[in-house]
Structure formats: structure tokens, C-alpha cells
Amino acid sequence: MNTQKQQEHLLDLQAKARLGGGQDKIDKQHAQGRLTARERIDRLLDPGSFEEFDMFKTHRCRNFGMEKTVFAGDGIVTGHGTVNGRIVYIYAQDFTVLGGSLSETMAEKICKLQDLAMKNGAPFIGLNDSGGARIQEGIESLAGFSDIFLRNVMASGVVPQISAILGPCAGGAVYSPALTDFTIMERKSSYMFLTGPKVVKAVCYEDVTVEELGGADMHSSQSGVSDYAAESTEDALAYIKRLLSFIPQNNLETAPIVPCDDPVDRPSKVLQTIIPDNTNMAYDMKQVILETVDNGDFFEIKEKFAPNIIVGFARYNGVSVGIVANQPAHLSGVLDIDSSVKGARFVRFCDCFNIPLVTFVDVPGFLPGTAQEYGGAIRNGAKILYAYAEATVPKVTVITRKAYGGAYCVMSSKHLRGDINYAWPSAEVAVMGSSGAVEVLYSRQAKAASDPKAFLAEKEAEYHDAVSNPYVAAERGYVDDIIVPATTRARIVRALALTQNKRDTNPMKKHGNIPL
Numbered sequence: 408m409n410t411q412k413q414q415e416h417l418l419d420l421q422a423k424a425r426l427g428g429g430q431d432k433i434d435k436q437h438a439q440g441r442l443t444a445r446e447r448i449d450r451l452l453d454p455g456s457f458e459e460f461d462m463f464k465t466h467r468c469r470n471f472g473m474e475k476t477v478f479a480g481d482g483i484v485t486g487h488g489t490v491n492g493r494i495v496y497i498y499a500q501d502f503t504v505l506g507g508s509l510s511e512t513m514a515e516k517i518c519k520l521q522d523l524a525m526k527n528g529a530p531f532i533g534l535n536d537s538g539g540a541r542i543q544e545g546i547e548s549l550a551g552f553s554d555i556f557l558r559n560v561m562a563s564g565v566v567p568q569i570s571a572i573l574g575p576c577a578g579g580a581v582y583s584p585a586l587t588d589f590t591i592m593e594r595k596s597s598y599m600f601l602t603g604p605k606v607v608k609a610v611c612y613e614d615v616t617v618e619e620l621g622g623a624d625m626h627s628s629q630s631g632v633s634d635y636a637a638e639s640t641e642d643a644l645a646y647i648k649r650l651l652s653f654i655p656q657n658n659l660e661t662a663p664i665v666p667c668d669d670p671v672d673r674p675s676k677v678l679q680t681i682i683p684d685n686t687n688m689a690y691d692m693k694q695v696i697l698e699t700v701d702n703g704d705f706f707e708i709k710e711k712f713a714p715n716i717i718v719g720f721a722r723y724n725g726v727s728v729g730i731v732a733n734q735p736a737h738l739s740g741v742l743d744i745d746s747s748v749k750g751a752r753f754v755r756f757c758d759c760f761n762i763p764l765v766t767f768v769d770v771p772g773f774l775p776g777t778a779q780e781y782g783g784a785i786r787n788g789a790k791i792l793y794a795y796a797e798a799t800v801p802k803v804t805v806i807t808r809k810a811y812g813g814a815y816c817v818m819s820s821k822h823l824r825g826d827i828n829y830a831w832p833s834a835e836v837a838v839m840g841s842s843g844a845v846e847v848l849y850s851r852q853a854k855a856a857s858d859p860k861a862f863l864a865e866k867e868a869e870y871h872d873a874v875s876n877p878y879v880a881a882e883r884g885y886v887d888d889i890i891v892p893a894t895t896r897a898r899i900v901r902a903l904a905l906t907q908n909k910r911d912t913n914p915m916k917k918h919g920n921i922p923l
């Protein structure tokens with residue numbers, strides 16, 4: 408074969424490989440409103456930036472006539488490219504080839520990519536669409552899954568790992584996405600579960616649909632497995648692009664700083680009046696966030712899961728930060744099992760990747776009740792405490808209103824190495840709310856009083872005036888300053904500038920033992 412022919416031969420082989428399982432399978436995928444693996448990669452990466460690896464890799468299985476079912480690439484497209492000019496390593500499972508099922512060789516392709524991402528310090532992105540373990544292979548496939556899981560764990564905290572679920576993801580296959588930092592699911596066309604509805608019916612006698620058992624809406628609002636339920640593949644990919652813009656390439660870098668045209672000292676009239684006179688009335692903490700961040704641009708994570716805590720990314724003077732905020736507009740902003748776990752995981756991600764934390768506090772405490780206690784509120788609440796305590800990134804805290812009890816300690820308090828802690832004049836830093844406190848302190852005297860209700864109301868007002876304000880905490884130095892709400896943006900920007908070169912460490916150890 409002369410050189411010309413050799414090159415034509417290569418182009419032929421490439422064209423054939425690009426067809427995956429064949430045009431009929433591609434048509435079937437399109438007919439279901441789903442994109443192919445290559446189309447997905449093309450839509451995420453900068454045009455022309457994708458370079459494919461292992462396009463000609465094939466499986467080695469000879470069971471069940473598999474020697475006759477061989478496709479170049481073996482059901483997965485892997486390689487690297489750029490998103491907004493920054494390198495990422497990416498794979499997309501190709502459902503047109505044996506349902507994107509995971510073979511020994513597919514696992515090798517993924518592992519190669521994981522190793523490269525880790526060595527070269529770039530994010531690792533997986534676009535999942537697979538029937539799970541390649542049934543014809545058996546143990547080789549399981550071994551492959553395990554090799555991937557190991558690398559997911561090794562890469563954790565080294566490079567950001569992001570998963571999109573764009574089709575089936577069942578059985579043990581769910582654990583690789585679960586080990587990554589962020590999981591995005593596409594509504595209606597994706598699902599994740601350990602065992603499908605048929606097994607659930609046989610074992611638990613429960614009737615449940617695929618959507619109810621493992622759909623994007625359920626995982627994004629109830630289980631917290633997914634960070635976002637995307638309306639479409641395009642929406643899922645746009646979410647990933649935006650997420651990448653806020654985070655660094657690896658744990659040795661900081662996130663990109665973007666030019667900021669929003670004045671750093673822009674005052675906010677809204678914040679002057681946002682706290683209702685009645686301390687038990689709700690307000691929307693998202694408004695506080697939007698009023699203070701650059702251009703009101705806030706990228707929320709897990710919006711639908713445990714909305715009593717808000718987490719997400721934003722920028723102050725172009726510097727990327729992780730925001731954690733109690734949400735008084737939902738369950739009064741109380742900390743419960745789900746919100747504690749949501750907050751803890753986000754704080755730990757930011758700490759892994761050198762992203763400063765800005766925390767807005769309005770929390771009446773931990774949610775009481777048997778459901779919470781039986782569910783391990785103590786163990787789970789300890790997670791957010793642990794996460795804040797071990798975090799060494801800059802930590803800026805603003806108490807807008809309530810900071811009661813254990814929840815005060817937990818929410819990036821001075822005692823957990825908060826760097827700069829501010830309070831608004833409306834802040835109430837106390838062991839508990841005044842009605843609860845008076846109930847404990849004066850219930851006996853109230854019974855003896857001529858008008859118990861009036862007596863308790865008077866004591867409540869007394870307690871509130873004495874304790875539920877920021878000045879006692881300020882006298883002790885537990886808050887660094889009491890600030891005018893309108894100036895919050897300027898103060899946070901300054902606090903972040905002050906702490907930008909912060910260096911703090913934890914004692915040398917193999918690793919801590921977070922209460923899981």
C-alpha cells in the first residue's frame with residue numbers, strides 16, 4: 408500500500424469508527440431525542456479542540472459469540488479538549504455500541520484518561536449513557552468498574568470530577584458518578600438506581616416507575632445524588648461549562664479571576680430593609696446573595712435539595728468563592744440532616760480546590776424531632792461542623808439575623824477558624840431563641856404568676872434585649888465588626904482581599920475521620 412492509500416485507509420477506518428454501532432443505531436438514538444457520544448462531546452468542548460484517544464481499541468471477549476460483535480472504540484469515546492480554552496479530559500459512553508455497556512477494555516480507556524487527568528492536573532468529565540456491566544464479560548467488567556472507582560477516589564481532591572447522566576446508569580455503575588464532585592442528570596431520559604423497578608417489586612413488593620425510583624427530579628430534590636436536573640442535554644452541558652468557569656483546574660491552582668465591572672463598594676438599599684421587624688418572619692436569603700455578588704451572578708448547586716441551605720458559586724471583585732447560606736424562607740433556615748450533608752460536601756469541595764468560603768448566617772438551630780434523631784441528626788450535623796473546622800481556605804462570615812445554639816458554632820464561627828466574621832445590627836447571637844429560653848428558665852415562676860402569659864412575654868422581651876443582639880458577641884471578639892447591611896458587598900470584597908494570601912494548615916495525619 409503506498410502512502411496515499413495508507414492515509415485513505417486511515418480515514419476510512421476513522422469514518423467507520425465514528426459510526427459507533429452503525430447508522431441504524433444512531434438513527435434510533437436520534438429518534439429518542441438523544442444525541443450520540445460524539446455529538447455530546449462536540450457540544451461541550453470548544454470547536455475543533457477534541458482529540459480522541461483509543462479510537463481503534465476493541466474488546467477481547469470471546470464468550471457468547473462476541474468475537475463477531477466487535478466495534479472500534481468499544482462503546483466509548485475518550486480524549487481531551489478545551490472548554491473556554493482550559494483543558495479537560497472527557498469520555499462519553501456510546502449507547503449505540505452494545506448499549507454503552509462497560510467492558511474490560513472500556514474500563515481501560517477510562518482509567519487511562521483518569522491517570523492523565525490526575526498527572527496533568529485537569530478536570531475529568533464523564534458523560535454516562537450505559538446499560539452497566541457488559542453482561543457477556545462478567546468478572547472482567549466488574550474488575551474494570553473497580554479500577555475506575557479506585558481512580559475516582561485517588562483523584563478526589565486532586566482534580567475536579569464531573570459526571571453527567573444522559574441515559575441509563577444502574578447497578579454498580581452508579582458509584583463512579585457518586586464518587587465524583589458533581590453529578591448532573593438529564594430530565595426524562597436519564598435514571599440512576601442500584602436495582603430497577605422489577606427487582607424492587609420482587610423484593611420489596613413496591614410498585615414504582617423508573618422515573619420515581621431514579622429519575623433526575625427525584626435525585627435532584629429528594630436523594631441529593633444529583634446536583635441539577637437539566638431540561639435537555641444542551642442544558643446539562645451548559646451547566647458543566649458554567650461550573651468549570653468557577654473552579655480551578657486542580658488542587659494546586661486557584662480559580663480564574665475574571666475582570667469585574669461591578670463597583671466593589673456598590674451599596675445596597677435592599678439590604679437596609681430586608682430583615683423584617685418581626686424576628687420570626689421569613690425573608691429570601693438569595694436576595695442577600697444576589698445583592699452582594701458581582702453583577703448579581705450566582706450559580707446555585709443542588710437548588711432543589713434541602714433548600715433550607717443555599718450553596719453555590721459566585722464572584723466578588725472577580726474572585727471565585729463558594730457561598731453557603733441558611734435560607735429563612737424555607738423551614739426557617741433550620742439545619743437538618745439533608746442541609747448539613749449538603750453544606751458539608753460543598754464546603755469540603757471548596758476547601759479541596761482553594762475556593763474561599765463566604766457564609767451568610769440566619770439559623771434558628773437544628774431541627775428537633777424523632778425523625779431527625781432516628782435518622783442520625785447528630786452524626787450528620789457533625790459533618791458540616793467538621794467540614795468548616797478543617798477548612799483552611801479563607802472564611803468570611805456574615806450573620807444577618809439568628810445564630811442560635813450549636814448552629815451558631817457550626818456556621819463558620821470564629822471558633823472554627825472563621826477569618827473575618829461580621830454581623831448586621833439585626834443579628835441575634837444566643838444559646839437559643841428567647842421564647843425557648845424563657846420556657847426553660849421561667850416556666851415554674853410563670854405558673855405562680857397572676858397572668859402567666861404576660862409574665863412570659865415580659866421575660867421574653869427582657870431576654871431578647873439582653874442576649875439576642877450582636878453586641879455581646881462583639882464584646883468578646885467573636886464577631887470582628889458590626890456592619891451596616893448596605894455596605895456588605897464592600898466589606899466582603901475587602902475581607903477576601905485581606906485573606907487572599909492566607910496560609911493555614913491542619914496537623915499532619917493520614918486523614919481525618921469525618922463522621923460519615
Ligand code: HXC
Nearest residue numbers: 505506508537538539540541542543552575577578579580
Ligand atoms: C451487554 C447490553 C447491556 C449490557 C444493553 N445491552 N445492556 N449488552 N451488556 N449490560 C445491549 C442490548 O442487548 C442491545 O443490544 C443494546 O445494548 C441496546 O439495548 P436495548 O435493551 O435494546 O435498549 P433499551 O430498550 O433502551 O434498554 C436499555 C436498558 C436495557 C434499560 C439499559 O438494555 C437493560 O436493562 N440492560 C441491562 C442492564 C443491566 O442489567 N446491566 C447490568 C447491571 S449490573 P442489540 O444488539 O440488541 O442492539 C452492573 C454491575 C456493575 O452493572 C457492578 C460494578 C461494581
